[in-house]
Amino acid sequence: MKGEPIKNGLIQALLALNAFVMLYPLFVMVMSAFKSNAEIFDSPFSLPASFALTNAARMWSDTSFMLYLLNSVIVTAASLALIVAFGTMAAYAIARYPFRLSALVSMFFLAGLMVPLKLAIIPLFIQLNALGLIDTRAGLVLVYTAMGLPSAVFILTGFLRTLPAELEESARIEGATELRTMLQIMLPLARPAMIIAAIQNAVPIWNDFFFPLVFISSDRLKTLPQGLTVFMGEYNTDWGVLFAGLTLAALPISLLYIALSRQFIAGLTQGAIK
Amino acid sequence: MKPRRPPWRRGLWIAFLLAPGLAVMTLFVAAPLLSSFRYAFYNFHGVLPDTFIGLANFRDILLDPTYADTTWRALGHNAIVFAALMLTQNGLAYLIAFALLKALPGHRIHQVIVFLPVVLSAVIVGFLWKLFLHPLFGIVNAALALVGIHGLPWLGDERTALGAIIFTNAWHWVGFPALIFLAGMQRISKETLEAARIDGADDRVLMTRIIWPLVAPSATIVVILTFIGSFNWFELPYVMAGATGSPGGATDVLGLFFYRTAFGSASSGLQDFGHGSALAVLMFLFLAIVSALALRILRAREIET
Numbered sequence: 001m002k003g004e005p006i007k008n009g010l011i012q013a014l015l016a017l018n019a020f021v022m023l024y025p026l027f028v029m030v031m032s033a034f035k036s037n038a039e040i041f042d043s044p045f046s047l048p049a050s051f052a053l054t055n056a057a058r059m060w061s062d063t064s065f066m067l068y069l070l071n072s073v074i075v076t077a078a079s080l081a082l083i084v085a086f087g088t089m090a091a092y093a094i095a096r097y098p099f100r101l102s103a104l105v106s107m108f109f110l111a112g113l114m115v116p117l118k119l120a121i122i123p124l125f126i127q128l129n130a131l132g133l134i135d136t137r138a139g140l141v142l143v144y145t146a147m148g149l150p151s152a153v154f155i156l157t158g159f160l161r162t163l164p165a166e167l168e169e170s171a172r173i174e175g176a177t178e179l180r181t182m183l184q185i186m187l188p189l190a191r192p193a194m195i196i197a198a199i200q201n202a203v204p205i206w207n208d209f210f211f212p213l214v215f216i217s218s219d220r221l222k223t224l225p226q227g228l229t230v231f232m233g234e235y236n237t238d239w240g241v242l243f244a245g246l247t248l249a250a251l252p253i254s255l256l257y258i259a260l261s262r263q264f265i266a267g268l269t270q271g272a273i274k
Numbered sequence: 275m276k277p278r279r280p281p282w283r284r285g286l287w288i289a290f291l292l293a294p295g296l297a298v299m300t301l302f303v304a305a306p307l308l309s310s311f312r313y314a315f316y317n318f319h320g321v322l323p324d325t326f327i328g329l330a331n332f333r334d335i336l337l338d339p340t341y342a343d344t345t346w347r348a349l350g351h352n353a354i355v356f357a358a359l360m361l362t363q364n365g366l367a368y369l370i371a372f373a374l375l376k377a378l379p380g381h382r383i384h385q386v387i388v389f390l391p392v393v394l395s396a397v398i399v400g401f402l403w404k405l406f407l408h409p410l411f412g413i414v415n416a417a418l419a420l421v422g423i424h425g426l427p428w429l430g431d432e433r434t435a436l437g438a439i440i441f442t443n444a445w446h447w448v449g450f451p452a453l454i455f456l457a458g459m460q461r462i463s464k465e466t467l468e469a470a471r472i473d474g475a476d477d478r479v480l481m482t483r484i485i486w487p488l489v490a491p492s493a494t495i496v497v498i499l500t501f502i503g504s505f506n507w508f509e510l511p512y513v514m515a516g517a518t519g520s521p522g523g524a525t526d527v528l529g530l531f532f533y534r535t536a537f538g539s540a541s542s543g544l545q546d547f548g549h550g551s552a553l554a555v556l557m558f559l560f561l562a563i564v565s566a567l568a569l570r571i572l573r574a575r576e577i578e579t
Contacts, residue, residue, distance in 0.1 A: 117306075
């Protein structure tokens with residue numbers, strides 16, 4: 001068709017402009033992480049004079065950054081482990097066994113998809129306080145588990161229902177226990193659904209700021225986004241260090257995303273479409 | 275075939291599978307949700323409900339000027355955020371999705387790029403743009419100075435602060451609606467698009483008359499999620515403007531007001547769980563009712579077209 005190359009060129013230009021708008025701020029962030037105050041002030045757009053890790057080293061030695069990072073890793077990993085374990089167990093019962101309250105139980109889990117848990121923060125606070133879980137990592141982990149279970153149960157029930165009944169039957173005939181059938185025959189097949197359930201919950205939990213802000217007050221228990229607010233306040237005159245902190249905070253999830261972009265995009269957009 | 279195991283053992287096994295999940299959901303979703311409705315009717319003493327006071331908390335939030343003035347101003351700001359994000363962020367997302375649909379060379383890379391900010395924490399994105407918008411050393415004003423424009427202290431000026439945070443939100447999230455629209459567009463059959471082309475439809479007609487009605491289900495999701503996101507807006511304004519919605523409350527939204535009321539601002543440090551619960555219940559009802567209505571209307575539109 002006439003004019004098509006021009007139009008495609010225009011679209012490419014539009015996409016290139018968009019890519020620039022998305023990436024250039026991140027590029028400036030990384031470059032500024034190597035700069036001194038004077039450099040950021042005098043030549044904000046140029047490359048740093050040297051790629052010395054002065055700012056990053058100060059983060060390492062003078063701040064609790066590594067501790068915040070470690071807390072985020074612990075809280076996220078523990079939450080995901082519980083979400084996948086409890087979610088798979090419940091989904092397996094709902095998907096593979098007919099029982100009287102099955103529909104009700106599945107409704108109970110699915111109703112959780114509609115609840116914005118953040119608006120229940122006051123009763124959650126009171127609940128955690130009564131259980132002695134305020135200002136603990138365990139408290140955060142349990143709240144995140146509750147937040148993630150509905151979507152995990154939803155995804156895994158759907159997937160486990162599709163597995164053929166013959167698999168279970170033949171295992172039973174050979175005398176395998178229900179537990180063995182589940183662990184050795186059925187669950188290995190459900191791994192892709194478990195991964196989707198994990199990724200879908202990993203990003204919101206890793207990035208969450210609101211729950212730690214309310215539940216965690218000890219500095220040594222703070223997660224990365226929360227710790228970042230402490231750190232940004234303390235170093236507010238040291239711009240290079242601030243940029244270094246942002247860069248290091250963005251690094252882990254960015255690298256993981258670049259390595260697994262297909263799964264991330266599928267997991268996060270499907271999470272919305274559910 | 276072996277004899278079946280006794281039914282009570284099967285029942286026990288199912289109960290074992292369900293117990294941990296049900297326990298967590300009961301303790302940390304169902305129970306808190308139910309209590310939040312109850313707590314809204316109480317006066318609090320610290321973290322304990324004290325006396326039943328009926329609808330007094332609700333009346334204060336909606337009618338008593340000490341609370342109500344802030345409530346309504348914040349609600350207005352949330353509405354501005356929603357409208358602005360629908361127009362800018364989601365409008366742009368639709369354009370980007372259409373450009374990606376062409377599957378020109380490099381489209382996969384562009385998909386990965388536009389989604390990259392989405393995986394970053396709002397705290398990182400908020401601080402990053404707060405630094406970029408800084409009147410002294412921020413790159414935004416430095417870039418404007420290059421073309422001879424004298425930039426404003428964007429976050430410090432009442433007229434521009436909310437807009438600056440909305441812009442940051444759009445930069446952070448545009449990839450999300452873009453890829454939801456794209457997924458919707460990719461479900462349209464090739465034949466439909468070919469037929470339209472043969473009938474002489476150009477890109478503009480294709481985008482507005484052919485594709486737009488066919489991605490109605492994606493549009494429904496985007497509208498509902500933007501609505502919920504805009505009226506629950508908290509992290510970005512908290513990071514960029516602080517808990518009080520500075521300057522002078524120009525960026526105050528319901529999420530910030532709720533946080534200040536329930537857990538105390540830096541200045542007062544007072545917890546008020548009674549008024550906080552009432553505000554949370556009102557926000558919950560507002561979101562639930564409007565979402566349900568909007569869903570009905572939007573779904574009806576999907577079927578029509």
